[in-house]
Amino acid sequence: MTVFDRLFADSALSQLQEKDARDPLAHKRAEFILPDGVVYLDGNSLGALPRRVPARLAQVAEQEWGAGLIRSWTAGAGTGQGWMNLPDRVAAKLAPLVGAQPHELSVGDSTGVNIFKALAAALHLAPPERRVILTDADNFPTDLYVAQGLNALLDGRYEVRRVPGAELEGHLTDEVAVTLLTEVDYRTGRRMDLAGFTARAHAQGILTVWDLAHSAGAFPVDLNGADVDFALGCGYKYLNGGPGAPAFLFVAQRHHAAPVFLSGWMGHADPFEMARDFTPAPGARRYVVGTPMVLSLSALDAALDVFADVDMAELRAKSLSLTDAFIELMEPLAAQHPLTLVTPRAHAERGSQVSYQHPQARAVMDALIGRGILGDFRTPDILRFGFTPLYHSHADVWRAVQGIRAVLEERGA
Amino acid sequence: MTVFDRLFADSALSQLQEKDARDPLAHKRAEFILPDGVVYLDGNSLGALPRRVPARLAQVAEQEWGAGLIRSWTAGAGTGQGWMNLPDRVAAKLAPLVGAQPHELSVGDSTGVNIFKALAAALHLAPPERRVILTDADNFPTDLYVAQGLNALLDGRYEVRRVPGAELEGHLTDEVAVTLLTEVDYRTGRRMDLAGFTARAHAQGILTVWDLAHSAGAFPVDLNGADVDFALGCGYKYLNGGPGAPAFLFVAQRHHAAPVFLSGWMGHADPFEMARDFTPAPGARRYVVGTPMVLSLSALDAALDVFADVDMAELRAKSLSLTDAFIELMEPLAAQHPLTLVTPRAHAERGSQVSYQHPQARAVMDALIGRGILGDFRTPDILRFGFTPLYHSHADVWRAVQGIRAVLEERGA
Incomplete structure (x- = not known):
């Protein structure tokens, strides 16, 4: 680094530190446990550990499971406590983050299983003569595989039409039954216009299924404001619920009468009636299938408490400031x-990550990880950096860029 | 209690204590944490807490997640470690308990979701002119609901034929595509003849899907010995994996070429290739859909270590001795x-529970639970008592019966 560089750098750093001094979310960093010597830019793959989670896990294991045993399913049921209600309690915490009513959310199962539930219901609601499931050719693999698998189960009666993201709008025709799209592209970080695209799909009589994997917890989402039909998302990225945390499913209230094609006893109106026929529970709870995975779900429940005092508009403002x-x-x-740079500069088109193409992206990311700058390589040539306003400072941005600079210079890459 | 009663009782108790003194599994009790003052006869609903689980959860949360962060997905991948391989490591521990090869097991998702995967695959493999899914009218609700839901998704092309258990054999006709049956009835504890029934089904060209919810970990199961096609089971009952623990799916090797209708990136041959089309991983791993729920799955992984030194024949012998x-x-x-008594006296027809009908079963069970005798009420009139040879002694059986006697006498019921 030249003297000039250093002077410039110091000036840039001090400007960033001034932003940090004014950051209304700065205190949230203390609610996470992060290792020393790491700049963690992978919260969009696995959110960091909220400090309150280990104690909650110990409580659930030792007290609720070990001592309470089977009684913990119904303990405190009168006040909405007990494991039976845990999916609903998590749904209530999640609802304000995604602009849903609590009874429009079902919590549990993986994102993939929830895509299946949503897509099956949406296809049932669509006019039978519409035979196209429209999706982005670069959608996340699970989304594509679930659409393919469901279509194969239905004897290939649909066409899974995969088109480049830029061409999606032109494909909103009366052939299309359902769109299956991810709001924020996992590679580029490009954010779609949730409300606008949904409105244009509806204008053509098309139902929408949105994957919020890189949206929920990353910025304010307003599903009902956008008139979305179905949505689902991930608990382990920006919601910090832990590796493989349970996912969620949003079903707009107007679609609650649709049949549930993947149903189990925990979605029944009265599970312990042990009835031979499925009578759905009220609202989206009917989409809960099996016995909730209490350990993983409790971690997510505790993690969501981190958001209780967070103004999501402030979170979005900080996210944009970090990525800018x-x-x-x-x-x-x-x-x-x-x-x-493959991430849009326009704020409205940006999620909470920044990605670059680089011809040696895999090797560059390996070297960065070796230095404690943890981002992601994504095929074929993407360097992906996720920013999580709850635990990142602008100074972290600075440290990350210094590390990237050092790696690129060392490698001559 | 009369003097005669007491003398008889003391004599019966001392005989039971002699059995306990000779119990080769007596030392396993120390591997579980159970509350004082409780006789826990509900391990067939939620297994007790293995002592090693809380430490494992703390390790996974604080070290693997908190410090390792995203690196824990692939850390030690060369030696089969890392979260990516966790479903396979659990499958390898589970395989000897159910008579499967490790690559015939997929671990993850709920029992219900796995019933869906198995039934969809089995129906695809069955000759298309066969249009009956045969099941027990008293099968567990989730099994019935999944069959109903899948059939509705397939436009009702099948008939879900629900017949009384005693009449199942007579319904093995050339109309039947698949049987969906639970080996041990959750209410009565009646155990079906897994190998014999499967052979009779096969003789009629029928594929079998077996629910092992009350079998796995309760006694030795030999899926390949019985030539079973598909099976699935629960991680949270006799396997002690914790509330809502991940379930497992068995797909016989001969069926591995069947299409996977519910597929996600974690069942792909190379998940990080992020390919647009689904290329299944080898073996049953292809049935893993989403990102594994690492916290819940790690608890199950630790819980299965309790079985590492257990001779399943000894476990079965003790189970029968306890229920006898x-x-x-x-x-x-x-x-x-x-x-x-609604549980068969014949050993071959008994699982590891004993159930009685009683006209006031619900109130009787509530009173028992109040006394620390934890069993289950099951509609409409069943008192259910599960016995888990890993942590029950014959003296526990004695204590349970004394409690039941006291409750019935107090209530005059």
């Missing part, structure tokens, strides 16, 4: 190295 | 009170 700062600091590197 | 002793001690009570 990152893009700005990366400019000189992008000018000197074969880095291509 | 219980039935014998209950004889005088059944003579004086309106108790009807």
Whole structure:
């Protein structure tokens, strides 16, 4: 680093530190446990550990399971406590983060299983002559596989039409039954216009299923404001629920009468009636299938408490400030190295990550991880950096860019 | 209690204590944490807490998640470690308990979701002219609901034929595509003849899907010895994996080429290739859908270590000794009170539970639970008592019967 560079750098760093000094979310960092020497830019793959989670897990294991045993399913049921109600309690905490009513959310199972539930219901509601499931060719693999698998189960009666993201709008025709789209692209970080696209789909008589994997907890989502039909999302990214945390499913109230095609006793109106026929529980609870995975679900429940006092507008403002700062600091590197920004600069089109193409992306990311700058490589050539306003500072952005600079210079890449 | 009663009782108790003194599994009790003052006869609903689980959960949360972060997915991948391989490691521990090869097991999701996967695959493999799914009218609700839901998704092309258990054999006709049956009835504890029934089904060209919810971990199961096609089971009953623990799916090797209709990225041959089309992983791993729920799955993984040194034949012998002793001690009570034994006396037809009908079963069980005798009420009139040879002694059987006697006498019921 030249003297000039250092002067510039110091000036840039001090400006970032000023932003941190004014950060209304700065105190949230203390609610997470993060290892020393790491800049963790992978919260969009696995959120960091909320400090309150280990104690909750110990409580659930030792007290609720070990001492309470089977009684913990119904203990405190009169006040909505007990494991039986745990999916509903988590739904209530999640609802304000995604703009849903609590009874429009079902919590449990993986994202993939919830895509299956949503897509099956949406296809049933669509006019039978519409035979296209429209999706982005670069949608996350599970979304594509679930659509393929469900269609195969239905004897291939649908066409899973995979088109480039930029061409989706032109494919909103009266052939399309359902769109299955991810709001924020997991590679590029490009954010779609949830409300606008949903409105244009509805105008063509098309139902919408949205994957919020990179949205929920990353910025304010307003599912009902956007008139979304079905949505689902992940508990282990920006919601910090732990590895493989249970996912959630949103079913707009107007669709609650649709049949449930994947149903189990925990979605029954009265599970312990042990009835031979399925009578759905009220609301989206009917989409809970099996016995809730209490350990994983309790971790998610505790993790969501981190959001209780968070103003999601402030969170979004900080997220954009972090990603803006990152893009700005990366400019000189992008000018000197074969880095291509693939994340939109326009705020409205950006999630909470920034990605660059680089011809040696895999090796560069390996070297970064070796230095404690934890991001993601995504095929074929993407360097992905996730920013989580609850535990990142602008100074972290600075440290990350210094690490990236060092790696690129060392490698001559 | 009369003097004669007491003398008899003391004599019966000392005989039971002699059995305990010779019990080769007596040392396993120390591997579980159970509350004082409780006789826990509900391990067939929620297994007790293995002592090693809380430490494992703390390790996974604080070290693997908190410190390792995203690196824990692939850490030690070269030696089969890392979260990516966790479902396979659990499958390998489970395989000897159910008579499967490790690559015939997929671990994850709920029992209900696995019933769906198995039934969808089995129906695909069955000749298309066969249009009956044969099941027991008293099968567990989730089994019935999944069959109903899947059939509705397939436009009702099948008939879900629900017949009384005693009439199942007579319904093995060339109309039947698949049987969906639970080996041990959750209410009566009646155990079906897994190998014999499967052979008779196969003789009629029928595929079999077996629910092992009350079998796995309760006694030795030999799926390949019985030539079973598909099976699934529960992680939270006799396997002690914790509330809502992940379930497992068995797919016989000969069926591995069947299409997977509910597929996600974690069942892909190379998940991080992020390919647009689903290429299944080898073996039953292809049935893993979403990101494994690591916290819940790690608890199950630790719980299965309890079985590492257990001779399943010894476990079965002790289970029968416990249930025999219980039935014998209950004889005088059944003579004086309106108790009807609904569990078969024949060992071959018995699981690891004993159930009685009683006209006030719900109130009787509530009173028992109040006394620390934890069993289950099951509609409409069943008192259910589960016996788990890993942590029950014959003296526990004695204590349970004394409690039942006291409740029935107090209530005059």
